[in-house]
Amino acid sequence: MKETKELTKFETLLQLNVNGKVEKKKSGNTELTYLSWAFAVAEMEKAYPDWEYNILEFNGSPYQFDEKTGYMVWTEIKAGGKTKKMWLPVMDGANKAMSNVKQEYSVKGYNGAPPVKKFVEPATMFDINKTIMRCLVKNIAMFGIGLYIYAGEDLPEDGENKASEAPKQQKQPIKDLPKIEEFISAEQGIELENLAKQAGVDICKAYKIDKIIDLPFSKFEKCKNALIVKIKAEEFRKAKEGE
Incomplete structure (x- = not known):
């Protein structure tokens, strides 16, 4: 009789299907996937009842700031005898790093179209708070919960509910409008x-x-x-x- 290898806690959590707890948001031409922080915390509580998390502070503020690069937040989790840190820059809806002043940038026009000006608004505490929670979810993922999301996977390893999706029909571009490629x-x-x-x-x-x-x-x-x-x-x- 073949001996079955016992999965480690990391491997068990890695196979947890979290697809029903994600939210997808459109950002330009990209669809970003976010795991519910409440669900991630709940699953962490089940796996490690004595886990602890910490939001790192810099000079009394829950973020690190540099005038050239913008804001960065950090979290730290202690669980199962291990301590793991995660970091995440504060970004706007287009995934552009935010600073304390309004920033201007240009995107390349398509097929010779002129560059298009765009702006990144200054970061607020709302943006920082939102980033901290997303950072915590990514930190939790390092213990296995929802980690596959960050690899662009649709289902966890050895998922049993693999559905075959019909290929989506691509919409024809409107020829009169230039397509902008960033x-x-x-x-x-x-x-x-x-x-x-x-x-x-x-x-x-x-x-x-x-x-x-x-x-x-x-x-x-x-x-x-x-x-x-x-x-x-x-x-x-x-x-x-x-x-």
């Missing part, structure tokens, strides 16, 4: 480059582009999350081998 910023390119080095991934080869900054903005979040998950998965694998 690309990632230089800062986002540097961020992806550093993550790619840690993950051992060639982004240019994977996306068939000449330079990382040629990556469409609509693919930035999915690419970033996939790299982070790959790095964390490798760290988890090495930790298990060292036990």
Whole structure:
């Protein structure tokens, strides 16, 4: 009789199907997926009744601020004898980093159309509070709950309810209006480059582009999350081998 391997708590939580507890929001050409923070906290309570979380403070404020790069929030979770931190920049609906002043940027026009000016409004405490809760959910994901969301997966590993979706019909673009294609910023390119080095991934080869900054903005979040998950998965694998 074949012996069944007992799953670790991380592996058990990784297989938890959270699809019914997510909210999808449209951001430009990208559909972003957010897991309910209340659900994530409830599942964490079930798995680790004595867990603790902490919102890191900087000079008495629940955020880190830099005039050049904007706001960053940090959370820390202690559970199962481990302490894990997570960070998340404060961003607007277009996933642009917010600062304490209004910022202007341009997006490239399609097929020779002139650049289009856009603006990032100054961050408010509402934006910071919202980011802290999203950061906490990502922090919880490092323990397995909803981690697959950040890899762009539709279902967890070995999911039994895999539904075959019919291919969606693409709407024909209106020819009279120029289509605007946004690309990632230089800062986002540097961020992806550093993550790619840690993950051992060639982004240019994977996306068939000449330079990382040629990556469409609509693919930035999915690419970033996939790299982070790959790095964390490798760290988890090495930790298990060292036990």
